[in-house]
Amino acid sequence: MYRWIAAILGFALYRLPGAIVGFLLGSFLDNLGGAKRTGGYKQVFQQQRSDRVSPADFELNLLSLASLVIKADGKVSQAELDYVRQYFVQAYGKDRANAIFKVFNEVIKKREISGSRIGNVLRQRMRYESRLQVVHFLFSIANADGFVSNAEVNTIQGISVNLGIQNKDLESIKAMFFKNPDSAYKILEIDRTATIQEIKTAYRHMAKKYHPDKLQHMDEAYRKGAEDKFRKVQEAYEQLQKEKGF
Template identity: 35%
Template sequence: MLKFLLAIILLGVVVTTVGNIMEKQNKKKKKKSFAKWIGGGLGWALGGPIGGIIGFVLGSVYDGMQTGEFEYKGVQDVFPGQPTFTRRGDFTTSLLVLAAAIMKADEKVMKSELDYVKDFLKRNFGEENAAEMLLVLRDILKQDIPVQAVCQQIRENMDYSIRLELLHFLFGLTMVDKQASHGELDIIQSISRWLGISMADYISIKSLFIRDTKAAYKILGVDENASDEEIKKAYRQLVINHHPDKVSHLGEDIQRTANEKLKQINAAYDEIKKQRGFN
């Protein structure tokens, strides 16, 4: 009887020990996954105000420090002597920070806004990674975001065409309920200016979401009184700026968005050509 009880106790100890080991391994595995996303997916966004926000959110990049896989570095230290290149992680992290700024503009976060961001992340990174990134967004929303400084960092490091796609996403977020608040429109206009987006491109993208009788001209960023040659020139420049090949390295969903933007530009151009009767 005593031997039987000892055997039961021993079995319980073994099961508990194995369970604890497996739990620690699972936690470590998840931490490594998180560290890989942060350390492997980011370049210039590791430094500056964006790096400060993400570092704070992740507890000074706690998982990378514990696993030894990642060390927080300033933006000048990430790729010394190499030209700046925007990685997918740089784009997505910038997007999350600016999305949080938009969502905080009217002092209430809507479920529809979270769903919009979630759908974007799921399409680009899969459901599991999207869930992790939403946790990051949740913590970013709790912070005071230095929006102008963040935009300045993005402007200094991100190509113009990619900044246009970023603004396109933010307008989609703003108009997810078909009507934007004054606070949201004010902050997105400021973001556009701080990102160095031209007024013509800002009006063009805005017109894709908020249309009026002059929408076709606004999409092309020209006045109704512009000459045919001015319209053709504006159209050619927009095609160059929004060509999907320029954002192909950021993922299929971003490229798809650029394609949709290009279709709308072409439709606006065709509408004006039909009105004016030129080819």
């Protein structure tokens, strides 16, 4: 609550710099108020040192990364914009989503967005499995218009590096959006020469890594994205079962 009021007042008094400072100060006060209700000031500072980024920061950072993907190929796709808006409404509700977009348009959108800075922040404060879901979300945006361009892939790859995503995991998620003879193997992170036992072992490993239960701490829309990723792993395994006859 305080962060929105402080951002608006800061913008009115000092334009963009005031809005940014006001938003950050208001976010701190919101967290402080929550700490008073749930166990004191210590919790606020413990949260800052944990692997979780505050909700307000996460929402704006996620929207910023989404904007980089949408603009990557030099054109703005309405299908991609609609996908992002639908996701935020589903995850946070219509009123909160509209507030997020309003702050983004008034404050963040007017300055250059740094994918490297955002990636570094999220890498330090988010669990690895949650960062994997961010990458999956970005590919889903790029695919919303039915085609993932090379420019979009390059942008997502750059963001993934800053998020600290391992290349094999990036290629696995990427393969979920490109259909070719090697897709099932890439999703399971194995070579075409893999034995049946290696395929089974890889499936168990990937099913455990991408299991939706690992994202129970995140919003429902994120968990649904995890379910989609988990389903792709299952489909890849079933495809190889048919190909190899086991």
